[in-house]
Amino acid sequence: MIPYSLRRGVKLHVSVEISKLKPDMTKIEIFKAEFMSPPWFSSSAKKLINKILDPNPATRITFAEVIENDWFKKGYKPPVFEQANISLDDVDSIFSNSTDSQNLVIERREEGPMAPVAPVTMNAFELISKSQGLNLSSLFEKQMGLVKRETRFTSKCSADEIISKIEKAAGPLGFDVKKNNCKLKIEGEKTGRKGHLSVATEILEVAPSLYMVELRKSEGDTLEFHKWFQSSQPWTPS
Numbered sequence: 001m002i003p004y005s006l007r008r009g010v011k012l013h014v015s016v017e018i019s020k021l022k023p024d025m026t027k028i029e030i031f032k033a034e035f036m037s038p039p040w041f042s043s044s045a046k047k048l049i050n051k052i053l054d055p056n057p058a059t060r061i062t063f064a065e066v067i068e069n070d071w072f073k074k075g076y077k078p079p080v081f082e083q084a085n086i087s088l089d090d091v092d093s094i095f096s097n098s099t100d101s102q103n104l105v106i107e108r109r110e111e112g113p114m115a116p117v118a119p120v121t122m123n124a125f126e127l128i129s130k131s132q133g134l135n136l137s138s139l140f141e142k143q144m145g146l147v148k149r150e151t152r153f154t155s156k157c158s159a160d161e162i163i164s165k166i167e168k169a170a171g172p173l174g175f176d177v178k179k180n181n182c183k184l185k186i187e188g189e190k191t192g193r194k195g196h197l198s199v200a201t202e203i204l205e206v207a208p209s210l211y212m213v214e215l216r217k218s219e220g221d222t223l224e225f226h227k228w229f230q231s232s233q234p235w236t237p238s
Helices: 004-008 016-021 043-052 063-068 088-094 124-129 136-140 159-170 222-231
Strands: 150-155 175-180 183-192 195-207 210-219
Touching: 043 063, 159 175, 159 183, 159 195, 159 210, 183 222, 195 222, 210 222
Parallel strands: none
Antiparallel strands: 150 210, 175 183, 183 195, 195 210
């Protein structure tokens, strides 16, 4: 969605120094919208983001125009409303012991017992929604010290390679890995302060040959999750 401040055409979040000089900040107009993007972003993707972040409401691209954009339509598949949206909460459902049909997750993957691992593909809006302050470069920087209940990193390895590296590294650290397509549940064997540490993990395709790995603490102590993530940095696939 387009942020409220951009829809208004005003800048609502400013530094303390500027606010002291001009208390009524709602009258300060946005004159440009700058952002940083990784070098692997295509020119068409950058153009689309520029149009979305246009500070002028009169010339800003509309939702209907975004849908018709060539870059946005590449690989786009109309939603099937019978299927549930996949989120990290689904990872817990996949590995739960419940047989309740409500816990079943419909996965977007090829049918057949020999189907290859197929990560969910993220679109432009999902990518922007995961950024911090719409600065897309922050998605791909190491956020040392900022890990709380969840975090993410990117990798150029294939989904199979990422899963293999996680499995090989988890054992020596005392963790067991359960997997279902591109969803994993990493569980600690030892009991911590708040029980066993459990980490829900999902691999998402950001662009061809680039994947994002999301990790979320689903059970256990947050501090232990933080320490576990720091210790796992050396084996984080890149």
